[in-house]
Amino acid sequence: MNLLEIRDLRVSYRINGEDLPAVRGVDLDVQAGETVGIAGESGCGKSTLAGAVLRLLPNGTRVTGQVRLAGEDVLSMSWGRLRAVRWNTASIVFQAAMHGLNPVRRIGQQIAEPILVHEPAAGTRRAAARAAELLEQVGVPAWRVRSYPHELSGGQRQRVMIAMALACDPQLIVADEPTTALDVMVQAQVLNLLRDLVRERGVGLLMISHDLSVLADLCDRVAVMYAGRVVEQGPGGRLFTDATHPYARALAAAFPVIGDPASRMAPRGLPGDPPDPRELPSGCPFHPRCPDAVVVCGETDVRLREAGPDRTAACVHVGVTQEREGIR
Numbered sequence: 001m002n003l004l005e006i007r008d009l010r011v012s013y014r015i016n017g018e019d020l021p022a023v024r025g026v027d028l029d030v031q032a033g034e035t036v037g038i039a040g041e042s043g044c045g046k047s048t049l050a051g052a053v054l055r056l057l058p059n060g061t062r063v064t065g066q067v068r069l070a071g072e073d074v075l076s077m078s079w080g081r082l083r084a085v086r087w088n089t090a091s092i093v094f095q096a097a098m099h100g101l102n103p104v105r106r107i108g109q110q111i112a113e114p115i116l117v118h119e120p121a122a123g124t125r126r127a128a129a130r131a132a133e134l135l136e137q138v139g140v141p142a143w144r145v146r147s148y149p150h151e152l153s154g155g156q157r158q159r160v161m162i163a164m165a166l167a168c169d170p171q172l173i174v175a176d177e178p179t180t181a182l183d184v185m186v187q188a189q190v191l192n193l194l195r196d197l198v199r200e201r202g203v204g205l206l207m208i209s210h211d212l213s214v215l216a217d218l219c220d221r222v223a224v225m226y227a228g229r230v231v232e233q234g235p236g237g238r239l240f241t242d243a244t245h246p247y248a249r250a251l252a253a254a255f256p257v258i259g260d261p262a263s264r265m266a267p268r269g270l271p272g273d274p275p276d277p278r279e280l281p282s283g284c285p286f287h288p289r290c291p292d293a294v295v296v297c298g299e300t301d302v303r304l305r306e307a308g309p310d311r312t313a314a315c316v317h318v319g320v321t322q323e324r325e326g327i328r
């Protein structure tokens with residue numbers, strides 16, 4: 001069974017009476033012990049997707065489709081059940097950790113809070129001891145339980161957020177750019193920590209990052225999003241070296257790979273901007289920026305299709321030859 005199963009997820013924000021479609025029909029699965037990455041330019045809907053997993057989206061946001069978490073339908077769940085599932089079955093580590101912590105409460109109290117909500121029988125002392133233990137696990141000295149958020153470095157605060165996310169032993173962790181604000185050394189520590197959790201505890205990890213090298217390194221599978229949809233999905237280690245969708249290829253080419261002589265040349269930027277979700281181009285939403293666009297791309301909105309072993313892509317150029325030659 002999939003730990004997380006997302007089907008035809010659509011999310012629209014409502015702004016000044018206007019609908020802004022941020023996620024437009026995403027299918028995605030994460031299994032226990034699996035790391036699935038999401039890549040894509042800013043604004044393509046990554047954080048919206050993350051928020052939908054635990055219904056952490058602003059009031060008035062329209063969400064349709066299916067989100068099943070450990071077999072339970074999140075979108076139709078009662079509030080009581082949802083509160084029980086948050087932290088416990090799944091937890092989210094957001095980017096910008098400072099905003100996720102209460103500035104006037106000690107670190108230890110904040111980590112103990114989800115434990116006490118879910119396990120009142122644990123009692124304050126046991127919850128506090130567990131908070132200290134969790135801090136050490138994420139590489140922050142246990143005495144920091146007495147500190148306030150402003151007394152910690154950015155890296156330590158991010159690790160505190162991860163400690164909170166682990167507090168109730170969740171089966172799924174959604175990490176939304178968890179290392180973006182960190183310097184490279186701390187980033188490596190946090191990534192190793194996440195990797196260990198997946199390996200040792202069989203946690204499922206949905207990892208959102210704009211850093212393709214992080215995704216290639218950490219993920220079993222990666223989905224590339226563009227304008228609220230997945231445009232290519234494939235094995236993490238290889239997705240960016242042999243991407244098939246022109247957008248995934250452009251994204252990979254725009255990213256320098258340290259140590260790779262081929263990328264010693266300046267990385268190639270992607271011309272143009274992502275489209276305004278309220279005024280999406282006709283046909284394939286990437287076609288105005290696409291180097292391979294042909295007339296039909298402005299007319300036909302292609303959905304994901306098979307693009308090789310373990311790989312799907314949404315592009316008219318993909319899979320066509322195989323179909324013509326009757327290979328599939």
Ligand SMILES: Nc1ncnc2c1ncn2[C@@H]1O[C@H](COP(=O)(O)OP(=O)(O)O)[C@@H](O)[C@H]1O
Pocket residue numbers: 013014015020021022040041042043044045046047048049058277
């Ligand atoms: N709370 C919100 N209210 C209205 N629009 C939003 C909100 N959050 C995100 N958006 C819009 O939804 C789209 C997707 O945003 P987001 O999911 O944050 O993308 P990403 O995480 O990939 O940068 C963007 O156009 C963004 O401006």
Ligand SMILES: [Mg+2]
Pocket residue numbers: 046047048176
């Ligand atoms: Mg985001």
